[in-house]
Amino acid sequence: xxxxxxxxxxxxxxxxxxxxxxxxxxxxxxxxxxxxxxxxxxxxxxxxxxxxxxxxxxxxxxxxxxxxxxxxxxxxxxxxxxxxxxxxxxxxxxxxxxxxxxxxxxxxxxxxxxxxxxxxxxxxxxxxxxxxxxxxxxxxxxxxxxxxxxxxxxxxxxxxxxxxxxxxxxxxxxxxxxxxxxxxxxxxxxxxxxxxxxxxxxxxxxxxxxxxxxxxxxxxxxxxxxxxxxxxxxxxxxxxxxxxxxxxx
Amino acid sequence: xxxxxxxxxxxxxxxxxxxxxxxxxxxxxxxxxxxxxxxxxxxxxxxxxxxxxxxxxxxxxxxxxxxxxxxxxxxxxxxxxxxxxxxxxxxxxxxxxxxxxxxxxxxxxxxxxxxxxxxxxxxxxxxxxxxxxxxxxxxxxxxxxxxxxxxxxxxxxxxxxxxxxxxxxxxxxxxxxxxxxxxxxxxxxxxxxxxxxxxxxxxxxxxxxxxxxxxxxxxxxxxxxxxxxxxxxxxxxxxxxxxxxxxxx
DNA sequence: CCTAACTCCGTACACCTTACGAAGATTGTA
DNA sequence: TACAATCTTCGTAAGGTGTACGGAGTTAGG
Numbered sequence: 408x409x410x411x412x413x414x415x416x417x418x419x420x421x422x423x424x425x426x427x428x429x430x431x432x433x434x435x436x437x438x439x440x441x442x443x444x445x446x447x448x449x450x451x452x453x454x455x456x457x458x459x460x461x462x463x464x465x466x467x468x469x470x471x472x473x474x475x476x477x478x479x480x481x482x483x484x485x486x487x488x489x490x491x492x493x494x495x496x497x498x499x500x501x502x503x504x505x506x507x508x509x510x511x512x513x514x515x516x517x518x519x520x521x522x523x524x525x526x527x528x529x530x531x532x533x534x535x536x537x538x539x540x541x542x543x544x545x546x547x548x549x550x551x552x553x554x555x556x557x558x559x560x561x562x563x564x565x566x567x568x569x570x571x572x573x574x575x576x577x578x579x580x581x582x583x584x585x586x587x588x589x590x591x592x593x594x595x596x597x598x599x600x601x602x603x604x605x606x607x608x609x610x611x612x613x614x615x616x617x618x619x620x621x622x623x624x625x626x627x628x629x630x631x632x633x634x635x636x637x638x639x640x641x642x643x644x645x646x647x648x649x650x651x652x653x654x655x656x
Numbered sequence: 657x658x659x660x661x662x663x664x665x666x667x668x669x670x671x672x673x674x675x676x677x678x679x680x681x682x683x684x685x686x687x688x689x690x691x692x693x694x695x696x697x698x699x700x701x702x703x704x705x706x707x708x709x710x711x712x713x714x715x716x717x718x719x720x721x722x723x724x725x726x727x728x729x730x731x732x733x734x735x736x737x738x739x740x741x742x743x744x745x746x747x748x749x750x751x752x753x754x755x756x757x758x759x760x761x762x763x764x765x766x767x768x769x770x771x772x773x774x775x776x777x778x779x780x781x782x783x784x785x786x787x788x789x790x791x792x793x794x795x796x797x798x799x800x801x802x803x804x805x806x807x808x809x810x811x812x813x814x815x816x817x818x819x820x821x822x823x824x825x826x827x828x829x830x831x832x833x834x835x836x837x838x839x840x841x842x843x844x845x846x847x848x849x850x851x852x853x854x855x856x857x858x859x860x861x862x863x864x865x866x867x868x869x870x871x872x873x874x875x876x877x878x879x880x881x882x883x884x885x886x887x888x889x890x891x892x893x894x895x896x897x898x899x900x901x902x903x904x905x
Numbered sequence: 906c907c908t909a910a911c912t913c914c915g916t917a918c919a920c921c922t923t924a925c926g927a928a929g930a931t932t933g934t935a
Numbered sequence: 936t937a938c939a940a941t942c943t944t945c946g947t948a949a950g951g952t953g954t955a956c957g958g959a960g961t962t963a964g965g
Contacts (some may be wrong), residue, residue, distance in 0.1 A: 410846050418854045430911020431961045454777070457952065470954085471913050479953065526777065528703070531832060531843070534851065539860060546862040556869030558886075559862075564825070565887035569814075572821030576813070583780060594780070597659050602783065605667045611788060613795040613808075620805030637807075638814035645894030679942015680930040706921065717945050719923085728922065911962075921952065931942075 410531070413481045417488055417535040433474065435465060440475045441485050445521070448486065453526035458482075483527055488535030490521050496544040503650070504643050506548040510563070511570045511639050518574035522582075525575050553655030562646060573638055577631030659780070662730045666737055666784040682723065684714060689724045690734050694770070697735065702775035707731075732776055737784030739770050745793040752899070753892050755797040759812070760819045760888050767823035771831075774824050802904030811895060822887055826880030 415422060416437060443464045448456045458479055462469045476482040494513050499506045518524055545563045554562065608615075624630075664671060665686060692713045697705045707728055711718045725731040743762050748755045767773055794812045803811065857864075873879075 410843070411850065414847055414850045418850065421854045422850075428911065429909065429961095429963055431913085433912070452777075458954085459952080468914050470915080473954075474912055474914095526775075528775065528831075529828070532828070534847070536854070539855070539863065543860050543863045546866055550862055556866045557873050559866050560870040561883055561886040562890075564822075564883050565818075565890060568821030568825055568883075568887060569818040569891075570821070571824060572817030572819070573813075575820060576817055579778070579781070582777075594659070598663055598783070601660065601663045601667060601671075605670045605785070606788070611792050613799055614788065614792045617795055617805045617808050621809040624806050634810060634813050634817075637810040638817060641811075641814060641894035641898060642818075642891055643894070644897040645890035645892070648893040648897060649890060677942060678930095678932050678940065680944085682943070707923090708921080719945050719947095720943075722923075723943055907965095909962100909964085912960085913958105915958085916956090918955085919953095922950095924949085925947090927944105927946085929942100929944085931940100933938105933940085935937085935939100 409477045409481065412477055413484060413533065416476065416481075416485060417533055421536060434467070434471075435475070437475050437485070439465060440472060440482070441489050444482055445486050445489060448523040449521060453483070453523040456483075456523065480529065484529055484531075484533040484535075487524065487527060487529075488533065488537045490517065490524065491535070491541050492537030493517070493520070494541060496540060499548050503549060503552050504647070507562070507566060507643060507646065508639060510545050510548050511566050514567060514570040515574055515635060518571065518578065522578045525571065525578060553650055553653050558649070565642065569638060569642060570635075573631070573635045577635065580631055658726045658730065661726055662733060662782065665725065665730075665734055666782055670785060683716070683720075684724070686724050686734070688714065689721060689731070690738050693731055694735050694738060697772040698770060702732075702772040705732075705772065729778065733778055733780075733782040733784075736773065736776060736778075737782065737786045739766065739773065740784070740790050741786030742766070742769070743790060745789060748797050752798065752801050753896070756811070756815060756892060756895065757888060759794050759797050760815050763816060763819040764823055764884060767820065767827065771827045774820065774827060802899055802902050807898070814891065818887060818891060819884075822880070822884045826884065829880055 415425075419437060440461065444456070444461045447460045447464060451460070458472055459469050461482075462472050465472075472482075476485065494517065499509070542563070545566075546559055549559055549562055668686060689710065693705070693710045696709045696713060700709070707721050708718050710731075711721050714721075721731075725734065743766065748758070791812070794815075795808055798808055798811055860867075
C-alpha cells in the first residue's frame, strides 16, 4: 500500500535505514529530493511545481524521482512535514498572551516563508514527526492555564485557522503587487473609467468611507501584518474572557 | 487590455448590452458560461476544472469558450463574483453578536457550497458588483457600534480570515472522508503498525491526552462545525471587549 | 555464479491552456 | 446590391503536466 510507504518515508529518521536492498545504491537521498522540491515550490509556487523541475534541479531524469517518492502528492506531504520542522520549539515563556501569540506568529512566519503551504490540497492529512512535535508544543503553550482538554484543542485550532486565513490574505496581496507586473497606480488607472461609471457616488456609502480611511491608514492595499496583529489581539482578548469565565486568571 | 475586458464582464449587468457588433450573434451567453463553469467546479473542484469540461457541458467546442471569456483565470474571477451574489443581504437585525455572527455564517455556508473558492489563487482581486455589495453589507452589520472606520475594516477582515481558515480545515476534512475511498478505521489500521513503532507511549504526553479527549467528544476527525462555533464565540467575546474598552456597550 | 531485486530512465498516453488562422455568418456602408 | 469589415465557431498545433510500463544495467544473497 502506498499509504504505508509514505508513512515510512515521513518517519524515516525514527525508523532508521532499511538495510539489505539488492540493487545499486541510490545516487541521492529522499532528503535531497525533498529539499530540492521545497526550493522549487518556494520559487515558483505549487501550481508551477512539477516533478520534471525537481528532477532537473537534482541533475536526474524525470522518472528517477519516482524511485525516491511514490508520486507528486506524496512528495508534497513530505515537504509539508519537512518545513514544519524548521521552527524553534524551545520551552514557552511569559504569560499566556505571549505564549499563544508566539504560536500564531510562528505559523504566520512559516506561511510567509513557504507560501505554497496554503495551496496544498491533500486528501489525507499525513501524520509526520515534525507536525506531531509542533502540535505537542502548541498544546504545551496553554497547558495548565485552566482549559479542559477539549478547549485546548479548540484554542489551538482557532489560532491555526485564523492565522492560515490571515496569511492567505497577506500572501495573495503580496502576490498581487509582485507578480501582476502592474503597480497599484497603473491598475487603478485602467479600472477607474469602468468603476467610475458603475459605482456612482453614494452607491456604497459605508465602504466608500471605510475604504478611504483604511486606504489612508495603511496604504491602499491594506497592511497585512497590522491586520493580523489586530485580529490576533481580539482573539487573545476572547481567550482571556474564556479563562476568566472558567474561574482562572 | 484584458483587465478592462474582464472588468466590463464583471459589471455587465450595470453596463448594459454593448450594442452594434457585426458578426453572427453568440449562440449562448456569458452567464450561461459562468453557470456551467460553476457547476463543473462544484462537482469536480478547481484542479479538475477545465475549459474543455465547460465547453462539453454547453455543447460547444473548446475554443468557442474563448469568445465569451478571455481565459481560464478570468473566468474564475467571474465565477467568484457570481457566487458572492447568492447570499441574502437583507437588513441586519439583533445585537452586534448576532449580526457579526451572521456575517461569519454566511461566508461559512458559501465556502461549503462552493469549496473551490478556497482554491482560487487570483493574482488580481477583481472588484465585482456582488463582492462590493457584500462588503457594504458586512460593514453595515457593525455600523454605529462605536468602532472607528479603520476598526470596522479590521473587524470584517478578522471575521473573513478566520472563517476562511476554519472552512478550509472543514472542507479538507470532508474531502478526506469522502474522496480518499478509505474509512477512518481502515486508514488507522494501515497506519497503526508504523505509528505504534514510532510514537511510543509518553512521547507525546499532552497531544496524546488531548487527542483522546477531542477524539471522544467529536468523533475522531474533529467536528468542524463545532470548532467553527467555538472560535467564532471567542472572537465575538474579543470584539465585545474592544467595544467596552472604547466606551461602548 | 546466477538470479532476484533494485536504480535509472526512454517512451508513450492522456490530459491541460491557449495562440493562430481558416471558414462562414452577419451587418454597415458605399 | 455589393462588398468589406467584423464577428463567431472551431481545427490544429505547440508546449506544458503526471505517471504507467518496460528495458538495461548493477548489485548482493544464496
